[in-house]
Amino acid sequence: MTPTRKKRLMAVVLILIGVGIATALFLTAFKENILFYKSPTEVLQGDYPKARNFRIGGMVKKGSIVKSTTSLDVEFYVTDYAKDVMVQYSGLLPDLFRDDQGMIAIGQLDKNGVFQAEEILAKHDENYMPPEVAASMKEKTADYDNNKVNN
Amino acid sequence: MLAEIGQFTLVFALLLSLLLTVLPLYGYFTKNNSLMHTARPLAYLQLIFLLVSFLILVSLFILQDFSVTYVWRNSNLELPLRYRISATWGAHEGSMLLWLLIQAIWTGAVAFFSKSLSRTQIARVLSVLGIISLGFAAFVFFMSNPFLRSIPAPFDGNDLNPLLQDIGLIIHPPILYMGYVGLSVPFAISIAALIGGKIDDTWIRWSRPWTNAAWGFLTFGIVLGSWWAYYELGWGGWWFWDPVENASFLPWLAGTALIHVQAVSEKRNAFRGWTVLLAILGFSLSVLGTFLVRSGVLTSVHAFASDPSRGVFVLTLLAIYAGGALFLYAIRANKLKSQGGFQLSSRETLLLANSIIFSVACFMVLLGTLFPLFFEAFGKKISVGPPYFGSMFFMMMVPMTVLLPLGMYYRWQKDEMKRVLQQLLPSLGVTLLLAMVIWFMFKPLNLKASLGVFGASWIFVSVLLYFKQYKGKLTRAVWGMQIAHIGVAIYLFGVSMTEHTDFEIDSLMLPGEVKTVQGYDIEFKGVEVKKIENYQASQGHFVVSKNGKVVAEMNPQKRYYPKKGNPMTEAAIDPGFTRDLYISLGEKINEQGGWAVRIYIKPFIRWMWGGGILMMLGGFWAASDRRYFRHAKQMKQKNIDQYLKA
Numbered sequence: 001m002t003p004t005r006k007k008r009l010m011a012v013v014l015i016l017i018g019v020g021i022a023t024a025l026f027l028t029a030f031k032e033n034i035l036f037y038k039s040p041t042e043v044l045q046g047d048y049p050k051a052r053n054f055r056i057g058g059m060v061k062k063g064s065i066v067k068s069t070t071s072l073d074v075e076f077y078v079t080d081y082a083k084d085v086m087v088q089y090s091g092l093l094p095d096l097f098r099d100d101q102g103m104i105a106i107g108q109l110d111k112n113g114v115f116q117a118e119e120i121l122a123k124h125d126e127n128y129m130p131p132e133v134a135a136s137m138k139e140k141t142a143d144y145d146n147n148k149v150n151n
Numbered sequence: 152m153l154a155e156i157g158q159f160t161l162v163f164a165l166l167l168s169l170l171l172t173v174l175p176l177y178g179y180f181t182k183n184n185s186l187m188h189t190a191r192p193l194a195y196l197q198l199i200f201l202l203v204s205f206l207i208l209v210s211l212f213i214l215q216d217f218s219v220t221y222v223w224r225n226s227n228l229e230l231p232l233r234y235r236i237s238a239t240w241g242a243h244e245g246s247m248l249l250w251l252l253i254q255a256i257w258t259g260a261v262a263f264f265s266k267s268l269s270r271t272q273i274a275r276v277l278s279v280l281g282i283i284s285l286g287f288a289a290f291v292f293f294m295s296n297p298f299l300r301s302i303p304a305p306f307d308g309n310d311l312n313p314l315l316q317d318i319g320l321i322i323h324p325p326i327l328y329m330g331y332v333g334l335s336v337p338f339a340i341s342i343a344a345l346i347g348g349k350i351d352d353t354w355i356r357w358s359r360p361w362t363n364a365a366w367g368f369l370t371f372g373i374v375l376g377s378w379w380a381y382y383e384l385g386w387g388g389w390w391f392w393d394p395v396e397n398a399s400f401l402p403w404l405a406g407t408a409l410i411h412v413q414a415v416s417e418k419r420n421a422f423r424g425w426t427v428l429l430a431i432l433g434f435s436l437s438v439l440g441t442f443l444v445r446s447g448v449l450t451s452v453h454a455f456a457s458d459p460s461r462g463v464f465v466l467t468l469l470a471i472y473a474g475g476a477l478f479l480y481a482i483r484a485n486k487l488k489s490q491g492g493f494q495l496s497s498r499e500t501l502l503l504a505n506s507i508i509f510s511v512a513c514f515m516v517l518l519g520t521l522f523p524l525f526f527e528a529f530g531k532k533i534s535v536g537p538p539y540f541g542s543m544f545f546m547m548m549v550p551m552t553v554l555l556p557l558g559m560y561y562r563w564q565k566d567e568m569k570r571v572l573q574q575l576l577p578s579l580g581v582t583l584l585l586a587m588v589i590w591f592m593f594k595p596l597n598l599k600a601s602l603g604v605f606g607a608s609w610i611f612v613s614v615l616l617y618f619k620q621y622k623g624k625l626t627r628a629v630w631g632m633q634i635a636h637i638g639v640a641i642y643l644f645g646v647s648m649t650e651h652t653d654f655e656i657d658s659l660m661l662p663g664e665v666k667t668v669q670g671y672d673i674e675f676k677g678v679e680v681k682k683i684e685n686y687q688a689s690q691g692h693f694v695v696s697k698n699g700k701v702v703a704e705m706n707p708q709k710r711y712y713p714k715k716g717n718p719m720t721e722a723a724i725d726p727g728f729t730r731d732l733y734i735s736l737g738e739k740i741n742e743q744g745g746w747a748v749r750i751y752i753k754p755f756i757r758w759m760w761g762g763g764i765l766m767m768l769g770g771f772w773a774a775s776d777r778r779y780f781r782h783a784k785q786m787k788q789k790n791i792d793q794y795l796k797a
Contacts, residue, residue, distance in 0.1 A: 022511060025543070025546055026515065026518070026543065029538075029539050029542045029543050030519075030522075030535070030539055032538070032539075033535055033536040033537075033538045033539035033542075034522075034533050034534075034535060034536070034539075035533060035534045035535070035536050036531070036532065036533050037532035037533060037534065038532075053536075055534065067740070068740075069740055069741035069742075069745075070659070070740075070741070071659055072657055072658070072659055072737070072740070072747050090657075091657045091747075092657050092735070092737035092738075092747050092749050093737065093738065093747075095385075095717075095718045095719055095720055096717075096718070132532045135532075
């Protein structure tokens with residue numbers, strides 16, 4: 001092999017190693033941090049990741065919010081107008097969290113079938129609906145258009 | 152009537168951009184001088200018409216003309232004047248008009264500061280900028296026209312989203328757009344050069360100050376956005392790796408790579424093709440960002456009402472610009488021969504490494520941002536959590552930090568690694584000392600924070616020693632570079648401390664209750680209701696003391712905007728050089744006056760933004776280097792000489 005070829009070969013090998021390491025890093029970081037989105041119906045069918053965080057989304061069921069008066073605990077039902085799942089959370093709630101608003105919670109389902117949320121997201125524009133929530137609402141309700149985005 | 156004039160000037164600007172696209176370029180191909188000479192006047196006219204159009208929209212807001220749909224949707228009689236003005240770009244339509252105006256401002260600036268370019272060069276550059284204006288002017292006019300009327304006019308308007316009624320919103324979008332759109336200048340210069348089939352030193356040298364200036368604006372825009380999210384969203388976070396944030400970060404990463412590779416491209420005549428490619432990438436990512444923000448295809452905490460059909464239009468523009476540019480690049484790439492040879496052990500290699508690190512980081516952020524879309528195609532809904540970005544970015548920034556000082560000390564073309572390391576040895580010693588001192592002052596620090604502190608010290612000390620060694624012979628460009636690098640060090644220190652030693656607690660507090668947090672005694676005095684301007688506020692009163700001495704009195708608010716029934720959290724922040732105290736109110740929990748309260752202590756968070764501001768200043772300072780202009784004058788002389796000879 002000529003010196004130039006040797007140098008080129010070295011460069012190629014180095015690049016391949018670099019790309020290999022980068023891909024491995026990417027795949028691990030990615031696998032650990034991907035969050036699936038599930039609707040209440042899917043969760044009740046058992047279609048959700050066990051023992052790891054995922055996102056559940058839908059509307060806050062009307063009249064279902066129960067707030068403690070001695071702590072920051074709150075529980076409510078999230079609904080896709082077909083099925084409901086109970087969510088428990090402790091902490092500050094977003095400003096636009098209220099009855100009949102779209103929301104997404106991140107957390108896990110405990111063995112009693114209650115979603116233990118670590119984080120609750122509602123949006124900061126009342127005309128905005130997270131696309132996933134809008135989509136799962138659409139699947140479940142024929143008259144979706146009547147109570148959608150621009151309520 | 153006013154709205155119609157606005158409409159009319161907008162149409163006129165659209166036509167002017169069409170002429171700007173066609174005439175000079177046609178003149179270039181047919182060697183028609185008078186057609187080429189239309190480029191500058193057309194650029195100025197386009198700017199004037201868009202400026203008038205924009206000012207008319209502002210006055211429609213000031214005059215409260217609710218017959219205009221966009222105005223009544225985003226303003227009302229009670230809205231204070233300053234927010235009526237900023238409401239002009241508060242929602243989609245107006246913000247796109249602002250984008251277009253800023254595009255015209257950059258185009259006008261290019262026309263004005265291009266005395267050193269030849270007629271054929273400037274004709275091509277302005278024409279390419281015209282193509283971009285044309286696309287976005289069509290978008291504004293056909294897809295999101297702010298001048299449309301509602302008949303009959305409502306008596307009162309809707310409201311501006313309370314979150315946007317804030318100083319942050321008044322300045323953040325214009326600055327960010329200056330950066331976004333500014334990247335269209337290096338893009339246009341590259342495309343114009345590709346059309347001509349030749350990239351020489353003049354082109355590259357001439358595009359450097361533009362890139363630096365645009366990058367400076369972009370940096371500042373991102374800093375402002377982060378600061379705004381921090382104090383206005385009430386959640387104490389400064390960066391969420393949210394799609395909308397990533398949208399502004401992607402062009403920044405590409406722009407950073409571009410700035411560094413341009414140095415090689417100009418000085419050493421190497422990596423010419425790579426420079427062009429990065430310039431194309433930078434602006435394409437700006438357009439992609441606009442698409443992500445405006446289409447609402449991705450879930451975002453910052454998403455405001457959005458419209459998918461507009462997304463398709465922007466996506467089409469992106470396909471045309473990026474696709475066309477890459478096609479042209481593919482045809483012309485073989486002409487972009489770089490002549491400058493260099494050895495592996497040289498500054499060229501290190502700057503190449505920089506551009507590779509930043510483009511890989513850019514690619515990783517892009518993947519994380521777009522992955523939910525790929526998955527959706529397969530019917531799976533996912534999102535990528537912030538830890539993905541955090542850990543990826545950390546990995547990428549380790550080599551960047553290690554190599555940065557080497558890049559400053561290495562010589563062009565060929566250098567001995569031994570020599571460079573010897574030169575950096577004292578710097579390494581001081582760095583270890585400094586990092587240890589910091590570590591013992593703030594221990595315990597975890598691994599990431601320790602590495603961050605070490606990296607920050609490494610860059611900081613190396614830059615200081617660089618000043619010591621090369622004092623007296625530094626150009627503005629080098630000063631700019633080093634100011635920006637100090638900014639990197641400051642930022643790195645701030646982010647390491649904020650991310651890894653901050654403190655957060657959510658709790659229920661009753662009036663009179665005291666919480667002790669990291670040596671601060673925070674007493675909750677209660678909440679009173681106040682009526683202020685166009686909202687009603689439940690205002691909390693907290694007294695913060697340390698060792699019995701009062702440090703701050705803080706008044707976080709829960710605001711209620713009666714117009715649309717929107718609540719909003721306004722955090723109270725006691726800013727400091729070494730820490731921020733941050734208190735926000737949740738909601739009333741019980742009849743004893745108990746409230747949900749969130750308390751944060753954020754060490755050194757200001758340093759992070761301070762670092763960003765230094766980066767911006769570095770960019771502007773480098774852009775103002777006389778060298779670019781002095782050389783421009785010589786070039787002008789050369790052009791005249793050539794002209795006389797011919």
